[in-house]
Amino acid sequence: TGAGYGTHGRHVLGCPFGAGYGTHGRHVLGCPLGARYGTHGRHVLGCPLGAGYGTHGRHVLGCPLGAGYGTHGRHVLGCPLGAGYGTHGRHVLGCPLGARYGTHGRHVLGCPLGAGYGTHGRHVLGCPLGAGYGTHGRHVLGCPLGAGYGTHGRHVLGCL
Structure with missing residues (x-):
């Protein structure tokens, strides 16, 4: 009991109580209680x-609880809870909790928590927490925490 439909919702097969649909939501097969759909959301299998x-x-x-999407965000496979997307952000694979994207930011692979991107910032590989980018700043490799860039600033290697 309790399998519900929204506007134009499709059928529910073998779903637990509370599996719901949004506008034009597709069907849910074997999903746990509370698996939901947004506008034109696709189906969830075993999430x-x-x-x-x-x-x-x-x-x-197979993503952990709370793996979310922004506008047109791509999928997250095996990422920790809280891995997020910005506008048109690319996917995150095996990144620590909190690795984020700015506008059109590139992907982060194996970077520490909090490695961030500014506008059109390039990627950070193996940099310490807090290594940041300014507008169009270049990348930082192996620099200490807090080494920063200004507008079109060049890179800092091994500076304190």
């Missing part, structure tokens, strides 16, 4: 409770 969709979000397979 944990609370795996959600944003506008036109793609599907989540």
Whole structure:
């Protein structure tokens, strides 16, 4: 009991109580209680409770609770809780909790928590927490915490 439909919702097969649909949501097969759909969200297969969709979000397979999507965000596979996307952000694979993207930011692979991007910032590989970018700043490799860039600033290697 309790399998519900929204506007134009499709059918529910073998779903637990509370599996719901949003506008034009597709069907849910064997998903845990609370798996939900946003506008035109795609289906969720075997995802944990609370795996959600944003506008036109793609599907989540085997992702931990809370893996989310922004506008047109791509999918997250095996990423830790809280790995997020900005506008048109690319995917994060095996990154620590909190690795984020700015506008059109590139991907972060194996970077420490908090490695961030500014506008069109390039990627950070193996840099310490807090290594940041300014506008169009170049990359920092092996620099200490807090080594920063100004507008079109060049890179800092091994500075204190």
